Amino acid sequence: MTEVVIVTLFASGLALMVPVLLAALGEAISEQAGVLNVGIEGTMLFGAAICALVGVNVDSVALAVLAGVATGAASGVVLSALYVRRGTDQIVTGLLFNIFALGLTGILVSQVIIGNTAPTLSPWTVPLLGRIPKLRDVINEQNFLFWVSILLAIVIFYLLRRTWWGLYVRAAGERPHASSSAGLDVWRLRYGAVIAGNALAGLGGAALVVGTSGRFIPGFTSGRGFIALGVVVVARWNPLAVVAIAGLFGLSQALQFVAGLVSFFEPVPDQFWLALPYLVTVAAVAVSRGSRYPAAVGIPWREPASEAR
Amino acid sequence: MSEGSGGSAAGTDMRTGAGAAPAGRPRRARLDALSAIRHGDLIGSILLTIAVMAVIVVAFGGNPWTVARTIVNNSLAEEIFLGQTIMTAAILVLTGLAAAIPFTARLWNIGGEGQMFAGAVVSVTLGIMLPEGTPHGLFVLILIIGAAAAGSVWGCVPGLLKAYFGINEIVTSLMLNFLAFFAANYVVTVAWPEIYAQLQSQEIHDNARFPDFWASAKVDVSVFIALAAALAAWLLITRTSLGFSIRSIGANPRAARLAGVRTRLVTVSSFAAAGAAGGLAGAVTVGGVHHDLALDLWISNYGYVGIAVALLARLNPMAVLPAAFIFSTLRVGSNSLQAAAGISASFGEVLIATFVITLMVTGAIKFRYAQN
Numbered sequence: 001m002t003e004v005v006i007v008t009l010f011a012s013g014l015a016l017m018v019p020v021l022l023a024a025l026g027e028a029i030s031e032q033a034g035v036l037n038v039g040i041e042g043t044m045l046f047g048a049a050i051c052a053l054v055g056v057n058v059d060s061v062a063l064a065v066l067a068g069v070a071t072g073a074a075s076g077v078v079l080s081a082l083y084v085r086r087g088t089d090q091i092v093t094g095l096l097f098n099i100f101a102l103g104l105t106g107i108l109v110s111q112v113i114i115g116n117t118a119p120t121l122s123p124w125t126v127p128l129l130g131r132i133p134k135l136r137d138v139i140n141e142q143n144f145l146f147w148v149s150i151l152l153a154i155v156i157f158y159l160l161r162r163t164w165w166g167l168y169v170r171a172a173g174e175r176p177h178a179s180s181s182a183g184l185d186v187w188r189l190r191y192g193a194v195i196a197g198n199a200l201a202g203l204g205g206a207a208l209v210v211g212t213s214g215r216f217i218p219g220f221t222s223g224r225g226f227i228a229l230g231v232v233v234v235a236r237w238n239p240l241a242v243v244a245i246a247g248l249f250g251l252s253q254a255l256q257f258v259a260g261l262v263s264f265f266e267p268v269p270d271q272f273w274l275a276l277p278y279l280v281t282v283a284a285v286a287v288s289r290g291s292r293y294p295a296a297v298g299i300p301w302r303e304p305a306s307e308a309r
Numbered sequence: 310m311s312e313g314s315g316g317s318a319a320g321t322d323m324r325t326g327a328g329a330a331p332a333g334r335p336r337r338a339r340l341d342a343l344s345a346i347r348h349g350d351l352i353g354s355i356l357l358t359i360a361v362m363a364v365i366v367v368a369f370g371g372n373p374w375t376v377a378r379t380i381v382n383n384s385l386a387e388e389i390f391l392g393q394t395i396m397t398a399a400i401l402v403l404t405g406l407a408a409a410i411p412f413t414a415r416l417w418n419i420g421g422e423g424q425m426f427a428g429a430v431v432s433v434t435l436g437i438m439l440p441e442g443t444p445h446g447l448f449v450l451i452l453i454i455g456a457a458a459a460g461s462v463w464g465c466v467p468g469l470l471k472a473y474f475g476i477n478e479i480v481t482s483l484m485l486n487f488l489a490f491f492a493a494n495y496v497v498t499v500a501w502p503e504i505y506a507q508l509q510s511q512e513i514h515d516n517a518r519f520p521d522f523w524a525s526a527k528v529d530v531s532v533f534i535a536l537a538a539a540l541a542a543w544l545l546i547t548r549t550s551l552g553f554s555i556r557s558i559g560a561n562p563r564a565a566r567l568a569g570v571r572t573r574l575v576t577v578s579s580f581a582a583a584g585a586a587g588g589l590a591g592a593v594t595v596g597g598v599h600h601d602l603a604l605d606l607w608i609s610n611y612g613y614v615g616i617a618v619a620l621l622a623r624l625n626p627m628a629v630l631p632a633a634f635i636f637s638t639l640r641v642g643s644n645s646l647q648a649a650a651g652i653s654a655s656f657g658e659v660l661i662a663t664f665v666i667t668l669m670v671t672g673a674i675k676f677r678y679a680q681n
Contacts, residue, residue: 099614282488
């Protein structure tokens with residue numbers, strides 16, 4: 001009995017982690033470059049909607065996921081034109097982008113996608129690890145994108161913390177003026193980070209579609225992008241820590257599926273379990289009070305030459 | 310937010326003063342096509358919005374002219390639509406104030422949605438639980454005060470976390486939206502479910518309903534709540550010392566702190582005031598518009614659209630009134646688009662978001678940043 005509960009908890013927890021993990025990795029990259037991308041929720045929505053749209057019409061999971069990533073990157077191009085090029089306020093622009101995405105994906109659902117479902121990914125049996133007893137019951141339940149997301153976390157950790165590019169990006173997010181004086185192209189670094197970050201968020205949205213029922217509904221992401229904003233703060237912009245924190249979120253969300261199996265939890269209303277991930281996010285952000293945003297986050301960068309000094 | 314670019318804004322302002330570039334230093338070539346209308350401000354953004362909208366409408370197989378006509382006709386032309394527009398505007402005024410007050414201090418209250426739900430949950434609870442025989446005026450007053458208090462308490466949470474623990478208010482106020490929604494979900498599905506309809510609570514007692522003011526258009530006293538709230542917010546911001554502190558933090562947080570502004574107190578108070586406005590929006594939806602709490606309220610996104618309202622009003626509480634009315638027109642008019650032009654009602658959101666984004670792109674809405 002207990003074993004069933006624990007296996008279910010971890011199997012669904014890890015599956016629920018994937019979209020948030022991908023979005024949080026994307027957010028970590030763009031925040032490290034000094035751009036607070038509140039529009040990540042909207043990007044996830046777009047990624048999910050277009051993934052569902054392509055999936056419905058083409059019947060290929062791979063193409064659907066690629067379409068989600070491409071949509072994310074395209075959102076990144078639009079958002080970076082606003083955040084970086086035009087220097088509009090990042091928080092406000094992001095929020096409006098979310099409203100825009102909610103509206104446009106709402107139209108897509110009622111006009112084009114309607115009730116159709118996209119093909120979904122089935123669990124992938126892992127070659128070696130998949131033979132270990134106990135562990136096998138959990139990880140063989142995960143789809144291919146789970147492993148992609150873990151791999152991406154490692155790659156992004158390496159890129160941000162162990163390469164020159166990563167150092168430049170972080171410099172652009174901490175001291176853009178100094179970076180520019182030292183010869184770095186802050187524009188290009190921020191463009192790159194925002195576009196890459198949004199592509200990851202688009203992948204997160206796609207993972208949500210192909211990892212669940214394949215059916216897209218309005219407001220499908222239900223705040224996962226916002227939770228990703230909290231996850232990166234708690235993880236202190238460390239991509240490996242993001243995995244752990246996103247996993248914690250996934251587990252807290254998975255509790256709703258196992259709560260019914262444990263008699264102890266019976267008097268607790270369902271709504272509590274549904275609300276728990278958000279509560280966990282608030283609590284986790286509140287506890288990580290020492291966490292400090294990169295210094296230039298949220299402040300549009302302007303080239304010193306165009307500044308009247 | 311400010312008019313014009315002050316010299317103190319070290320890191321930043323929007324590029325409005327294009328001609329102000331130091332002579333002799335080449336400006337970076339502009340890649341974007343939008344720079345031509347940089348000075349067009351409002352006119353430019355309206356034209357740009359219309360252009361973007363026309364593209365979207367055509368892409369979904371509609372006729373832009375039909376869409377425009379439908380929106381105007383179905384929001385203003387008939388009494389019942391006009392009434393709906395006015396009531397929606399009342400809600401948007403309140404959620405707009407919930408954003409405008411803290412934004413003035415550069416505190417990002419994204420929790421208008423949650424504060425509205427907190428107000429709605431308390432209104433519906435009071436409206437069902439209090440004895441049916443409570444005198445009408447008193448009952449309505451209790452509902453209003455209860456909702457404002459609930460929204461205020463809900464709003465204080467991110468304010469307190471920000472003031473005393475330095476926790477980013479964006480994330481916390483956003484998460485509290487979802488928590489308030491699930492509280493509403495509990496009220497609607499477990500505490501007082503309506504037996505005949507799903508995802509809807511029972512109706513509140515007759516005596517708790519806001520008295521009508523223009524009965525044939527279904528407009529009630531909510532309008533006066535919105536007007537009074539806007540006036541109160543305007544007085545708060547422009548005529549009180551708290552308002553002065555709020556504005557000074559918005560202009561330059563560091564200077565304000567050094568000048569002796571009690572930053573923590575101001576942070577919490579502006580969130581509390583914003584929350585009260587958001588809570589009132591909840592009271593209006595329950596006591597005025599619907600007489601029950603329906604979970605549909607969540608997809609109306611009044612809290613988020615309120616942010617757009619506050620921005621269009623350039624955070625001026627009195628300007629929130631016309632801004633809310635404009636967006637309410639777009640919103641209510643869009644409800645008829647499905648039948649008339651074959652475009653989903655979600656188009657209203659797209660329209661509002663695009664309009665405000667283009668306002669920011671063209672520089673009609675500006676934010677100034679002092680370097681921390």
